Amino acid sequence: MSKNVLMVCARGGHFTELIELVDVFNGFDKTLVTYRDDYVLESECFNKVYLVPNPLGGVFNMGIFLLNTIKIIFRTRPAVVFSTGAEIAIPFFLLCKLFYHSQLIYVECSAQVFNPSGTGKLVYPIADLFIVQWKTLLGKYGKKAKYVGGLL
Amino acid sequence: MENIAWKVWQKGKICWWVAMIFVTVGSMVQGFDRLIKSIDLIAEITGLDFYVQTGCSNYKPLNCKYSKYVAYNESENLIRNCQLLICHAGIGTLILAKKYSKKTVIVPRFAKFKEHFNDHQSEICKIIESENRPNIAVVWDINNLAGTVSMMLSQSHLLSTPIDINSGKNNIVNEIKKLLNTL
Numbered sequence: 001m002s003k004n005v006l007m008v009c010a011r012g013g014h015f016t017e018l019i020e021l022v023d024v025f026n027g028f029d030k031t032l033v034t035y036r037d038d039y040v041l042e043s044e045c046f047n048k049v050y051l052v053p054n055p056l057g058g059v060f061n062m063g064i065f066l067l068n069t070i071k072i073i074f075r076t077r078p079a080v081v082f083s084t085g086a087e088i089a090i091p092f093f094l095l096c097k098l099f100y101h102s103q104l105i106y107v108e109c110s111a112q113v114f115n116p117s118g119t120g121k122l123v124y125p126i127a128d129l130f131i132v133q134w135k136t137l138l139g140k141y142g143k144k145a146k147y148v149g150g151l152l
Numbered sequence: 153m154e155n156i157a158w159k160v161w162q163k164g165k166i167c168w169w170v171a172m173i174f175v176t177v178g179s180m181v182q183g184f185d186r187l188i189k190s191i192d193l194i195a196e197i198t199g200l201d202f203y204v205q206t207g208c209s210n211y212k213p214l215n216c217k218y219s220k221y222v223a224y225n226e227s228e229n230l231i232r233n234c235q236l237l238i239c240h241a242g243i244g245t246l247i248l249a250k251k252y253s254k255k256t257v258i259v260p261r262f263a264k265f266k267e268h269f270n271d272h273q274s275e276i277c278k279i280i281e282s283e284n285r286p287n288i289a290v291v292w293d294i295n296n297l298a299g300t301v302s303m304m305l306s307q308s309h310l311l312s313t314p315i316d317i318n319s320g321k322n323n324i325v326n327e328i329k330k331l332l333n334t335l
Binding site for chain 1: 178179180224242243244245246247248250251272273275276279280319320321323324325326327328329331332335
């Protein structure tokens with residue numbers, strides 16, 4: 001049975017970066033979690049797609065989001081969690097590490113040129129692989145951060 | 153359901169001598185009226201063939217085809233097939249533009265006009281400008297947009313400019329593979 005990878009991203013550039021890197025996980029069972037939105041999402045790259053409400057849209061949305069998060073994590077039991085960014089990754093990273101000791105891969109968005117993102121700072125301590133896309137960010141994070149070139 | 157954007161592109165392909173220019177402002181929740189307005193003005197004056205993805209902008213262009221959003225696959229198609237791409241400095245669009253080596257005119261969103269939360273798009277533009285890629289032009293003042301567009305359209309040789317597309321991506325892929333092999 002193939003292992004599960006949970007791929008988490010927000011919309012826009014985060015999503016494009018994730019699509020660029022999705023082929024690395026061929027051979028895994030790929031599950032995507034992203035925000036529900038009024039633009040159309042069509043992609044055949046994934047075995048399963050979960051759409052969740054934006055937790056910053058109010059207390060009610062936050063509640064639905066957290067319930068969905070827990071449901072998705074228990075259903076997927078991921079061996080690897082992969083994210084290209086934004087706050088949606090935080091609960092998935094924390095809970096998957098806690099329950100399933102998943103390997104956590106975080107690629108900082110290439111929009112962060114000089115300053116680290118809030119999400120990056122939060123997930124840095126628990127991430128197993130932490131990649132930044134600009135050299136200028138290396139000094140802002142610790143030794144674990146890696147720079148090997150960027151997508152842009 | 154027939155796809156409006158696709159129809160527009162078909163039209164552009166049949167009239168291949170008409171420049172098909174794709175304008176996109178991404179999936180941001182804030183509008184980018186400054187760009188849409190001046191594109192509309194350019195379309196009115198020059199009669200060039202624009203297709204505009206307006207996002208959450210309030211201004212609706214009168215002289216070109218537009219839609220609020222286009223699906224991800226479709227936007228990739230439009231970027232691959234257009235002659236010139238005009239866009240905000242969003243990472244998604246820029247990665248696709250690089251993937252297909254497109255001639256690109258970038259207009260950054262500014263926080264002072266309430267077009268974005270912060271000025272990270274200016275940072276991206278600065279770092280791209282410093283790389284001196286020949287097929288990318290950054291427009292800092294919207295009044296220079298028309299001039300830059302006509303300059304980029306007239307330089308047909310830029311289309312074939314070879315760019316080292318994959319080195320960064322391959323390195324990241326290898327790093328991830330290294331970790332996956334330990335599983």
